[in-house]
Amino acid sequence: MAGVAGRLARLWCSGALSSPLQVTRFPALQLHLCGPAMRASQKDFENATNQVKLLKKDPGNEVKLKLYALYKQATEGPCNVPKPGVLDFINKAKWDAWNALGSLPKETARHNYVDLVSSLSASSESSIQVTPAADRKQPGSDALVVTSQDGITTITLNRPDKKNALTTQMYHDIMLALEAASKDDSAITVLTGNGDYYCSGNDLTNFTDIPPGGVEEKARSGAVLLRDFVDRFIDFPKPLVAVVNGPAVGISVTILGLFDIVYATDRATFHTPFSHLGQSPEGCSSYTFPKIMGPSKATEMLVFGKKLTAREACTQGLVTEVFPDSTFQKEVWVRLKAYSKLPPNAMRISKQVIRNTEKEKLHAINAEESNILRERWLSDECMNAVVSFLSKKAKL
Numbered sequence: 001m002a003g004v005a006g007r008l009a010r011l012w013c014s015g016a017l018s019s020p021l022q023v024t025r026f027p028a029l030q031l032h033l034c035g036p037a038m039r040a041s042q043k044d045f046e047n048a049t050n051q052v053k054l055l056k057k058d059p060g061n062e063v064k065l066k067l068y069a070l071y072k073q074a075t076e077g078p079c080n081v082p083k084p085g086v087l088d089f090i091n092k093a094k095w096d097a098w099n100a101l102g103s104l105p106k107e108t109a110r111h112n113y114v115d116l117v118s119s120l121s122a123s124s125e126s127s128i129q130v131t132p133a134a135d136r137k138q139p140g141s142d143a144l145v146v147t148s149q150d151g152i153t154t155i156t157l158n159r160p161d162k163k164n165a166l167t168t169q170m171y172h173d174i175m176l177a178l179e180a181a182s183k184d185d186s187a188i189t190v191l192t193g194n195g196d197y198y199c200s201g202n203d204l205t206n207f208t209d210i211p212p213g214g215v216e217e218k219a220r221s222g223a224v225l226l227r228d229f230v231d232r233f234i235d236f237p238k239p240l241v242a243v244v245n246g247p248a249v250g251i252s253v254t255i256l257g258l259f260d261i262v263y264a265t266d267r268a269t270f271h272t273p274f275s276h277l278g279q280s281p282e283g284c285s286s287y288t289f290p291k292i293m294g295p296s297k298a299t300e301m302l303v304f305g306k307k308l309t310a311r312e313a314c315t316q317g318l319v320t321e322v323f324p325d326s327t328f329q330k331e332v333w334v335r336l337k338a339y340s341k342l343p344p345n346a347m348r349i350s351k352q353v354i355r356n357t358e359k360e361k362l363h364a365i366n367a368e369e370s371n372i373l374r375e376r377w378l379s380d381e382c383m384n385a386v387v388s389f390l391s392k393k394a395k396l
């Protein structure tokens, strides 16, 4: 079960599937304390399938795949369903595991299943409690943290173990957070990241969750989501500040053109590798970047994927000011707290005077960029790049 299937199985824990111990989706992941030497009866098997919640420790995805395959073989016999498509990574890994059992008799599969869970129970002290994976930053829970203090609402991307990559749920949650911040008492709104990265852009596993309508439907709904998401930044009524605490990639870079202030640590980099990913610019960057830095510098970034250092980005006008990493947080927050004491209505109105003339144009550009991306997502260039990343063959 090594190799690609094993690596793809890791997606199970990365948000493409939910809890590693989620028994409703993994009926095979059940624990039974039956002795390996005994012949497993149907009752033993049923007990095993009912006891998986007692497993305290996640057995790991390779074991889960084995259990899944044995469960299917024991209950349904040899693999009898069509092979899932190449982009349906998770179901394909499961199918491969089941299919690999060939014509193994049901009874042997049942016995092996019970044996396997029995050996797991020996290494995983059983307990009545099921604890959710502690390190899981599930969308809709703690992947986004919003705080409000000293006149500042701060939206923090909080998936440091995934470099703050944006899941579909996080796009929705950020939109909700912006909506709330636009109406709360705060004078300023900040977007920042927790951990060593600001944000690694779109979570590439977003591509694996293919709905019944297929990849076309996925691309269509993705384009709607993207357009809605960027619209919120275009329309945000208060001063919006990016506190860029580390490297930034993809959409987290392009939307910076819609922020009013961008403060960056000198450790930050700014990278938009769209061509490498078979994609095209979003976040209105096809308009804001040439306007900010001139068409030729914008082309280096958006077409050739040139990665800028924080100082280069500041020279190009994308970043407002760069701070030494050692004093970044302290200096930035002292500054922002002082700004937040300024009269909020005056700040809001001044922002609108600066931005409103462009709004209509920005909405039109956003719509166009989203449409173009919808087609790009269906291209071989894009699919190959995503498959490459997901099978750990490539990163930026």
Ligand SMILES: CCCCCCCCCC/C=C/CC(=O)SCCNC(=O)CCNC(=O)[C@H](O)C(C)(C)COP(=O)(O)OP(=O)(O)OC[C@H]1O[C@@H](n2cnc3c(N)ncnc32)[C@H](O)[C@@H]1OP(=O)(O)O
Residues within 6 Å of the ligand: 010, 014, 161, 162, 163, 165, 166, 168, 171, 200, 201, 202, 203, 204, 205, 206, 207, 218, 219, 222, 223, 225, 226, 249, 250, 251, 252, 277, 279, 282, 377, 389, 394, 395, 396
């Ligand atoms: C049709 C689908 C539509 C979906 C809906 C879309 C809605 C809007 C889309 C808007 C479009 C935006 C375009 C973009 O943002 S393009 C940019 C995409 N980002 C990337 O390509 C970055 C990929 N990541 C990397 O290259 C590297 O991880 C890194 C950022 C350079 C960091 O490298 P480093 O070696 O330091 O760290 P690791 O690679 O070990 O990363 C730690 C773990 O984090 C996972 N990771 C990081 N970034 C992402 C990501 N963008 N997507 C998914 N996972 C990511 C990485 O796999 C590691 O996970 P692991 O520990 O489980 O191995």
